[in-house]
Structures are given as C-alpha cells and as structure tokens.
C-alpha cells in the first residue's frame with residue numbers, strides 16, 4: 001500500500017501538479033486506463049475548489065492531497081478553510097445544480113466585465129461540483145480529520161492486484 | 174513563492190513520482206530548460222538514496238521532498254533514518270569516490286549472484302553521490318530540521334523573474 | 347499541454363480553433379480571446395474543440411461566459427466537438443442543453459443564427 | 460517512459476538495444492537481461508544506448524555489474540552512445556574510464572576483444 005502525499009500552495013498551476021501526480025500514481029498503481037481521464041478531471045476539480053477557497057480565505061496555507069493505492073485507489077483533497085466560510089456539503093447531497101438555471105440566473109447583474117467574470121466563476125464552481133458528483137461513484141465530503149477545513153475523498157477500484165514492487169534496494173549507502 | 178511538498182512511501186516507483194513533480198514544478202517556475210535534465214537526475218538521486226535508507230531502516234515512514242520556486246528553485250529531500258545508520262556526510266565533503274577503484278574493489282567477494290547484486294548496489298550508491306556532487310553547484314547536506322534524519326538541499330537559479338500568476342480565482346464556491 | 351488558440355473568419359462567422367488543455371490555468375487566456383473577439387464585433391463564434399485534450403469546469407465557465415457575451419449582442423456561440431471524452435463532460439454537467447454542439451465546422455458555420 | 464530491451468546477434472557479439480529510462484525502477488529488468496545473456500554464454504555484449512532517455516546511478520550500477528560478469532568470463536561489454544546528456548553522466552562519475560564507449564554499433568562490433 002504505497003502512499004503519496006502532496007501539499008500545494010494555492011495556485012492554478014499547482015492544480016496541474018496535482019492532476020499530473022494523480023495520473024502518474026494511478027497509472028503506476030495498475031488502474032484501468034479508461035479511468036485515468038476521470039481521475040485527472042475529478043482530482044483537478046476537487047483541487048480547483050480547494051485552491052479557490054484558499055486564495056480567498058487562506059492564501060498562505062497549503063492544500064493537501066493524499067493518494068493511496070490499495071485496496072482502492074483513493075485520493076483525498078483537504079482544504080484548510082473554516083467550514084463556515086466554505087460550503088461544506090458542496091451541493092453534493094441535495095439535487096444537482098441545474099446548469100441551464102445557473103446560466104440563466106447568472107445573466108442578472110449590471111453586465112460589467114467584472115460581473116461577467118464573477119458569473120463565469122460561480123458557474124465554474126457549480127459545474128465543478130456537478131462534475132465531481134457525476135464522475136465519481138465513491139465520493140465523500142467530510143470534516144478535515146485534523147483541524148478546520150473539508151476533505152473531499154474519492155476512490156476508484158483497482159482491478160488487477162497491485163503491481164509487484166519493482167526496482168532496486170540499496171543495502172549500502 | 175509557490176511551494177509544493179511531496180511525501181512518498183519508499184518505493185522505486187515513487188522516486189519517479191518525485192522526478193516527475195520536480196520537472197513539472199521546475200518547468201512551471203520558468204527555469205532554464207537546459208537545467209531540467211540536471212534537476213530530474215539530481216532529485217532522483219537524492220530520492221533513491223533516501224528511499225534505499227528507508228527501505229532498510231524505516232519502511233513505514235515517508236520520504237519528504239519540498240520544492241520552492243523563489244528566489245531560487247530549491248528542492249530539499251529529507252529522510253527519517255537516524256544519522257548513525259545513514260552516512261551523514263554522503264561522501265560529499267571528502268574526496269570524490271573513485272569509480273575505477275570502486276569497480277575494482279567490488280570485484281572481491283565469492284562471486285555469487287547475491288554478491289554481484291550487492292556490489293552493483295554499493296557502486297550505484299557511490300555513483301549516486303558522485304552525480305549529486307558533480308551536478309549540483311549549490312548542494313547542502315544537513316540534519317533534518319525536525320527530528321532524526323538528513324536533509325539534502327539543492328538549488329538552481331531562476332533566470333527570468335518568476336512567471337506571473339495565471340489562472341482563475343473563484344470568488345463563489 | 348498548453349492551450350493553443352487560432353482564429354479565422356468564414357463569412358460572418360469567426361472560428362476559434364482551440365487545442366491543448368482548457369483548465370483552471372489556461373482558461374483566462376481563452377476568456378481574453380473571446381472578450382476581444384466580441385468587443386471587436388465578432389458576434390457569431392464557432393469554437394472548434396476537436397483538438398482539445400482536457401476541459402475542466404473553469405474552461406466550461408469561460409465558454410458559458412462567451413455564450414452570454416455573444417447573446418448580449420444577438421450573436422451566437424457554437425461548439426464543434428466529436429470527442430467522446432469531451433462530449434461526456436457536457437453531458438454530465440447538463441451543458442449540452444446550453445450549447446449547440448456540431449460534428450464539423452462546416453455544419454456549425456451553416457447553422458442558422 | 461518505460462524501459463525497452465531488444466537483443467540480436469552480430470557474429471560473436473550480442474547487441475542489446477536499450478530504450479527509455481534506465482533508473483531505480485527499471486534497472487532490475489536490465490540486470491536480469493544481462494545475467495540471462497551471460498549465463499547463456501553470450502560473453503561479448505554491446506549495449507546500444509542511443510535510445511536511452513534517462514540514466515541514473517542504479518542503471519550505471521547495473522551496467523558495471525554486467526561488465527564484471529562478462530569479464531569474469533573473459534568477455535567484453537561495450538557501450539554505444541553519442542547522446543551528450545548521457546555521455547555527461549559517464550564523465551561526471553568517471554565511468555567513462557571503465558567502459559569502452561563507441562559512436563556506432565558497427566564500431567563497437569569491430570573493436571578488438
């Protein structure tokens with residue numbers, strides 16, 4: 001059961017770092033190739049959400065990503081933003097946000113460029129949750145185990161037994 | 174100054190994970206492309222050393238890798254193996270190991286397959302240190318800041334000013 | 347893979363060919379491109395997504411923003427996409443109901459409105 | 460990139476063409492290949508490294524191990540490499556003094572011993 005933990009400063013570039021790591025570790029864990037796109041996308045969405053929250057409320061702290069490759073391939077993305085600032089349910093338990101309604105609703109506003117950008121961002125946030133909920137069969141949102149924040153836990157089956165440990169051990173260092 | 178922290182369980186596959194992350198973060202930090210090979214190799218060597226030590230003495234604990242991209246691109250690889258079990262100087266302060274001597278010396282032994290493998294591994298360890306010392310201009314080996322273990326610190330110059338922050342912030346999550 | 351963008355005109359339509367990854371990192375570049383086009387009076391836009399390799403929610407948000415901008419000018423924004431993995435993203439999010447999605451640029455260009 | 464290995468004979472020489480990454484993860488596969496060849500009596504080995512994309516100390520250790528194994532049989536192990544980034548690794552480690560390194564397979568095959 002190999003584990004990788006990743007902590008990223010909250011920048012869009014490091015959402016990519018997290019996607020890259022998730023895809024690499026998933027591939028190495030022997031996961032079905034058809035799941036890779038889904039994992040990349042879901043991990044990206046969970047990280048985009050956490051990075052967005054950190055940038056608003058906690059830009060100096062790192063977003064945590066933990067990847068474990070047994071018995072299922074599991075990714076936990078944890079933010080450090082107090083739960084009263086972040087929507088804790090992520091809209092995942094209730095009805096799915098209706099994108100058509102979202103698009104229509106966000107048509108309100110003064111029509112300024114800033115309004116438009118804010119509308120896009122709130123659509124992106126809603127759509128991100130829809131993607132997470134729609135893509136990931138095994139998805140959990142819980143309080144961060146230590147301290148403030150929210151943990152988004154996702155897992156996927158590892159069909160073949162975990163790849164045998166390969167590589168060299170060095171008895172003399 | 175963006176930071177990525179990575180913790181890997183001590184397996185050869187995750188030495189690759191660390192190389193992959195180091196190359197991705199380095200590239201994104203705007204480092205001179207010609208340094209990427211060197212960074213990949215040096216980070217791999219530092220991690221191979223730490224992973225080898227952990228597998229012998231501390232297989233349940235994770236190897237830490239920290240990447241910071243300002244003012245220099247800096248990578249610190251920290252093991253958690255008591256310094257009396259690990260060669261703390263890494264042979265980096267004294268004379269370089271002489272590979273020809275290493276090869277000749279390792280010719281001793283009963284000639285069994287196991288002997289041969291051990292000889293290869295000790296050559297690899299010596300050569301790994303030679304690579305680190307030879308590749309990295311700014312290299313430091315110190316006690317791990319918190320607790321047992323050794324930290325190998327490497328850094329490279331970032332020629333252009335750090336890339337401007339790009340990407341989207343989400344005001345509404 | 348970075349985002350690549352190239353723009354050309356076909357009649358009164360403006361084709362934006364997008365390649366690479368439209369994600370939280372690159373979507374702002376696409377947003378700027380769409381804003382520029384609309385502000386220059388291009389109100390019928392076709393976004394050719396056949397060479398897109400990755401699309402996330404931020405990218406979708408920018409496409410929705412583009413749609414709203416052209417609609418405010420009585421324009422249109424049509425997508426060209428046959429890649430199943432990208433179409434799936436529109437399906438899951440329900441945005442297939444929001445965007446006209448075509449199989450070819452020719453089809454999108456000859457579509458009404 | 461994974462390690463790729465392919466083997467062929469040229470006269471009494473055995474050419475091992477290596478591609479991809481020879482590192483702490485893949486080097487054991489190369490070690491097994493070299494051990495198999497030596498145990499099958501192939502004692503003059505040419506390792507063609509022109510398609511190697513990455514080489515680390517574990518990979519170098521395995522090459523040294525191969526060298527020692529063939530020498531124990533009065534054989535030879537020659538390398539073919541013109542890639543500067545790989546040659547640099549042999550230089551830094553001093554292993555250029557240990558391995559005969561050739562510019563082409565033909566040169567390695569026709570070398571004495």
Ligand SMILES: Nc1ncnc2c1ncn2[C@@H]1O[C@H](COP(=O)(O)OP(=O)(O)O)[C@@H](O)[C@H]1O
Pocket residue numbers: 013014015016017018020197198199200201347348367
């Ligand atoms: N700094 C980075 N952090 C994380 N992932 C990255 C980073 N840079 C690139 N990637 C990802 O790696 C993949 C290839 O990236 P790219 O930088 O274009 O390199 P290349 O095309 O040379 O392999 C893409 O999926 C991209 O999202």
Ligand SMILES: Nc1ncnc2c1ncn2[C@@H]1O[C@H](COP(=O)(O)OP(=O)(O)O)[C@@H](O)[C@H]1O
Pocket residue numbers: 024025026027028186187188189190191193460461480
């Ligand atoms: N599990 C992994 N962890 C880290 N790095 C990996 C992993 N798998 C592959 N890599 C690295 O990523 C690069 C490409 O890897 P590979 O798995 O062959 O994927 P592809 O060829 O499809 O891009 C190589 O440098 C390799 O060392």
